[in-house]
Amino acid sequence: MNIALVAHDIHKNLIVDFVIAYKHIFQKHTLFATGTTGKRISEAAKLEVTRLRSGPLGGDQQIGAMIAMDDIDLLIFFRDPLSALGHEPDISALLRLCDVQRIPLATNVATAEMLIRAMENGFLSWREEIRKYDTLKLNGTDNSI
Ligand SMILES: O=C(CO)COP(=O)(O)O
Numbered sequence: 314m315n316i317a318l319v320a321h322d323i324h325k326n327l328i329v330d331f332v333i334a335y336k337h338i339f340q341k342h343t344l345f346a347t348g349t350t351g352k353r354i355s356e357a358a359k360l361e362v363t364r365l366r367s368g369p370l371g372g373d374q375q376i377g378a379m380i381a382m383d384d385i386d387l388l389i390f391f392r393d394p395l396s397a398l399g400h401e402p403d404i405s406a407l408l409r410l411c412d413v414q415r416i417p418l419a420t421n422v423a424t425a426e427m428l429i430r431a432m433e434n435g436f437l438s439w440r441e442e443i444r445k446y447d448t449l450k451l452n453g454t455d456n457s458i
Contacts, residue, residue: 314386314432314440317376318346318354319368319407321398324391325350329357331389331422336360338433345385347372373403380410386440387432388418389425415443 316339320328332339332354339360346354348367355362366372379385388411392404411418417437419425431437 314342317385317388320391321393332358369400373407377407
């Protein structure tokens with residue numbers, strides 16, 4: 314599975330601890346992250362992470378583009394619900410695209426734990442089938458939702 318990891322600054326330590334706690338699962342998958350989140354995770358958890366731009370510099374939009382192409386199977390986004398951020402439109406767009414593409418999304422650690430455990434137990438294997446179907450649609454003529 315392709316997993317995207319994003320955390321705002323107040324939750325950077327949390328996402329690092331979370332990935333370390335579930336490293337035995339994360340190491341079996343392909344990880345993507347926004348810039349600073351990815352740096353923190355790869356350094357602390359010693360996992361390979363493809364780092365995109367930092368969120369405020371377009372990283373959320375890059376992950377959104379991957380989701381639009383059905384290249385992400387799961388998004389864990391520990392966002393800051395208490396602060397107004399300058400790139401709020403990018404954040405909203407990313408969360409919206411998860412709903413458009415039916416991508417499992419966790420915005421807090423309780424949900425993230427459930428999703429990671431569900432994925433480990435095969436509950437997200439339907440994603441493989443969906444991706445095949447969407448690839449067919451993108452390569453064909455039907456690009457509608
Ligand atoms: O701002 C972010 C998501 O909106 C996260 O970006 P960084 O991982 O670069 O801090």
